[in-house]
Amino acid sequence: MEKPTIHPYIPxxxxxxxxAMSAIFVKMTTADAGVTAFYRMLxxxxxMSPVFLYSYLPEIKKLNRRDWVFSAIAGIFLAFHFILWFESLNYTSVASSTVLVTLQPLFAFAGTYFFFKERLSAKTLISGAVAITGSVVIAYGDFQVSGSALFGDILALIACALITAYLLFGQxxxxxxxxxxxxxxxxxxxxxxxxFYIIAKEESFGPYPKEEWMWFILxxxxxxxxxxxxxxxxVKWVSTNVISIAILFEPVGAAILAYFIxxxxxxxxxxxxxxxxxxGLLFFVTDYKKIRKIFFRKSA
Structure with missing residues (x-):
């Protein structure tokens, strides 16, 4: 087995x-959600431009008309995912918003079921039911706090659905x-x-204080x-399951950072x-039959 220079778990x-820092940076900005998303992507x-133009530009010849259309649709879904998620952070907490956005695997297997007719296993249904139960608990608690917090939760859930659509169109x-x-x-x-969203909404591209540009760049x-x-x-060194499981702990990291910052x-x-x-999501992404392969994958 080829060994990495550092243990993969560190990266x-x-x-x-x-x-996890994403939600913190968004909270620190004062710009509208669409503007923040625009500068993040810009x-x-x-x-990326220097690397792309120097090494990868010829690769775009591989795209046909359908690829361009699907890439454009994926980009639009990604744009509105950021708009709604950033907007949700204006109404609800970092903890609630990031947990609900992390429900993406639920929307993914729902999408593959309805659009690609993939069968849902008992494990998938159980994990989905558990995760949905957790989201209901969060939503109920936020509703007890205020209606606006619940509205933020709804925006985060729609943002989660949009990121799934982005992945489905781009795969x-x-x-x-x-x-x-x-x-x-x-x-x-x-x-x-x-x-074009910012122009339609008549939001401002600037000027902004130096601190705001710092958050955009970060x-x-x-x-x-x-x-x-x-x-x-x-992912070259470990199973994709490790990455999937690690990402599920983004809300934990975001909540801790939000508490201290x-x-x-x-x-x-x-x-x-x-x-x-x-x-629920851990149960979904963990393959217990191949649990020993989760930690390190043998190179071909």
Whole structure:
């Protein structure tokens, strides 16, 4: 077995912390949700441009008309995922919002069932029921706090559905392209969508104070480029199950960071509901028959 220079769990841990920072950075901004999403995506493609133009530009010849259409649709869904998720953070807590957005596997197997006729196993149904129960506990607790918190929860759930649609439309195109090329194309379509959204909403592109530009750049650099790049590096050395399980703990990291940085307290319903959601999703992504392969994968 080829050994990595550092233990893969270290980059995975850094990756989880990186993506968990996303909600914190959004909370720190004062710009509208669409503007924050636009600059996050714009700075992402600007930072990726040198690598893409130097090494991957010829790869776009592989795309046919259907690929371009699907990539554009995926980019639009990604754009509105960010808009609604960022907006949800204006109404509900980091803990609730990130837990509900993490329900993406539920929407994924619902989408594959309705659109690709994939059968749902008993394990899938059980894990889905458990996770939904947890989300109901969170929503009920937030409703007890205020109606606006519940509204934020609903926005986070819709954002979760949109990120699933983004993945479903992009999965076929991704099979024929490198990660860099596919990401650059979809991020570009997402940025264009957000540009026209801001114009339609008559929101402001600026000027903003220096601190605001710092948050925009950090959103692009840390959650987008650093976090997901580390996951993509680690998947060479460990099972994808490890990555899937690690990402489920993003809400835990986000809630801890929100407590220390933003002073957000975590309610009893959020702790109970979040724990139930994570338990349900862990049950879904963990393959107990191949549990010994979860930690390190043999190279071919």
């Amino acid at each position: 995975i841990l850094i990756g989880v912390i990186s993506v 700075f992402s493609i600007l930072l 076929d195109v991704r099979k024929r392209l490198s990660l860099v090329t596919y990401t650059f194309i979809v991020y570009s379509f997402s940025t264009i969508s957000l540009f 959103l692009a650099l840390i959650p987008n480029l650093l976090g997901h790049t580390l996951f993509n590096w680690a 933003l002073g957000e307290l975590v309610s009893k319903s959020q702790i109970i509901g979040g724990s139930i959601v994570i338990a």
